[in-house]
Amino acid sequence: MMQDEDLGGPARKNVFFQGATRLSQIYQSYLDLWTPHVVSRWIFSAALLVTFVLRIFISQGWYIIMYGLGIYHLNLFIAFLTPRSDPAMDFDVSYFLDGDGPELPTRSNEEFRPFIRRLPEFKFWYSLSKSTVIALVCTMFNCLNIPVFWPILVMYFITLFCITMKRQIKHMIKYRYLPFTHGKPRYQNHDDVSRLTSANH
Known part of the structure; x- marks a missing residue:
């Protein structure tokens, strides 16, 4: 009898698994x-x-959770500002492979390449929102309200933020990139410029 049930049609999916899958699809x-x-x-x-x-300010507590959330958001922001292929890493790899440094553009008419982020905008928004919701839920539990001297955490976060952003800005200046692209630039040739100037006069 047991063998007949085992050899029957395909096993029915668990109701819990079906419900979780449906919720995931709706989400x-x-x-x-x-x-x-x-x-x-x-x-x-x-x-x-x-x-x-x-x-946090009304309850006067959960400063550790706020500090942890700030560090996590800072890491997300740095990943958002960093290119997907780090020029510093490309330089190190190419130097050891063939002994040449990174190649710079030699022509002004090379194809425009938009800035591609290590962390895309949507993933940045999603991670930031999800972590904020998790931090809000954590403030519901008294066991996570660890007493600390919060001015030290504030000063440490400000110091860490300044050091990290200074390093990121130096990286941008060294490898000459901007983390924002507003669309493909349009170039005008000499005839278009002369036509525009004659039309203005």
């Missing part, structure tokens, strides 16, 4: 709908952050 569909709405997404994240900060 993903809402994320997909929200993807093109960049401004509203960031307004939502800013509102979450303001809510979290107000929660």
Whole structure:
């Protein structure tokens, strides 16, 4: 009898697994709908952050959670500003492989390449929002409210932020890149420029 049941049709999926899969699909569909709405997404994240900060100041506690969230957001921001292929790493690899340094563009008419981030904008927003929600949930538990002298944490975070941003800005200046691209640049040839100047006169 047991063998007949085992040899029967395909095993039915667990009800819990089906429910979890369905919830995951609904969640993903809402994320997909929200993807093109960049401004509203960031307004939502800013509102979450303001809510979290107000929660910390009103309750006068959970400073460790706020410090940890700040460090995590700083790491996300640095990954957002960093190119996907780090020029410093490319230099090290190429130096050891063939002994040549990184190649610089030699012609002004080379193809425009937009800035590609290590952490894309949507993933940056999603990680920032998710971590803020998790931090808000953590403030509901008294066991996580570890007493600390919060001015030391503030000074340490400010110092860490300044050092990290100084290193990132030096990296941008050294390898000559900007972490923001507003579209492909359009160049005008000499005839277009002369036509525009004659039309203005």
